[in-house]
Amino acid sequence: MQQYAWIIENRELLTLALDAILFLICMVIVVKTHRIFKISEHGGIRYFRNAFLFYGLAFVSRYLLSVNYELIENFTLNPLYMVITWLLYEFFFVMAGFFLLYSLLWRRFGGKSSSLFNGPIFILYSLALIIAILDFFWLGYDIMFFSQIIVFSFAGGIAFEKYGANIGGGGFLRLYLSVILLMLLTRIIHFFVSSFFEWNTFGIITVYSLEIFTFLLFLYGIIKVTRE
């Protein structure tokens, strides 16, 4: 029971530390995939890296959003600071999910000279911005989590299809399919914890732990391939 009490008492510090770890994992993934992207200039690898770059930026924004009112006693909330960090967090987080899904679908839209500035990506930017603004005005994260549940349901379906097509051929990692499904599960739990359980401490710690586990699995898969 003592450790549970400790978790409840130190929830803010714990979530900040976990955000910092998540940011580091994302940056390691971006760095680890730099070489093979530089050599191949492969469109899919480009969008895959963008996803982790945006996840990294999202976790930094979440860290900055939390740190001001959770750690500084008697902190007078600067509305502008809060608006900016909130919008950035949601925008980067939603875009990261979009980029991960897009990395599985990019061939259908053809190769583009830029992965950050092209027609389909501008549509996704606009969607992410709309989601962030709507959530901000409703003071919640429901639309963001719900959008991510949809994104990862699609990604899970595509991953399952690709895995099925490659059974026996070795190709598509079973691990990747599991990771996508874990991400979907994490988003569902996050949605329920924020919408129906008033940010329950154990719910939040579960979400963060699942997030770390999922990103570590991504990193493991990447290291495994690039090391060989």
Added chain:
Amino acid sequence: MMSKKREHMQVIKDILNAIRESREIKPTRLLYASNLSPQMFKDYVDELLGKNFINIKVDEDGKKTISLAKKGNSFLEEYKTIEKFIDNFGL
């Protein structure tokens, strides 16, 4: 099942391998070696030039020779890793 992209990557690998084997190769010989239609061959050569995988040298008589650039060589060396990465993450 071979994906379209894998075929694409495979063609790039085959073209670069043909260049590496000859060190320097004339476009016509490379076209035969690549087993592509002239239009497709042109598209691939343009792509490889754009990615700095190959160099094209034109001599005084206007004859062209194609050689492998450093980046093209790195691509061939890392081809298996790149292919595996793309396969494993469904890219």
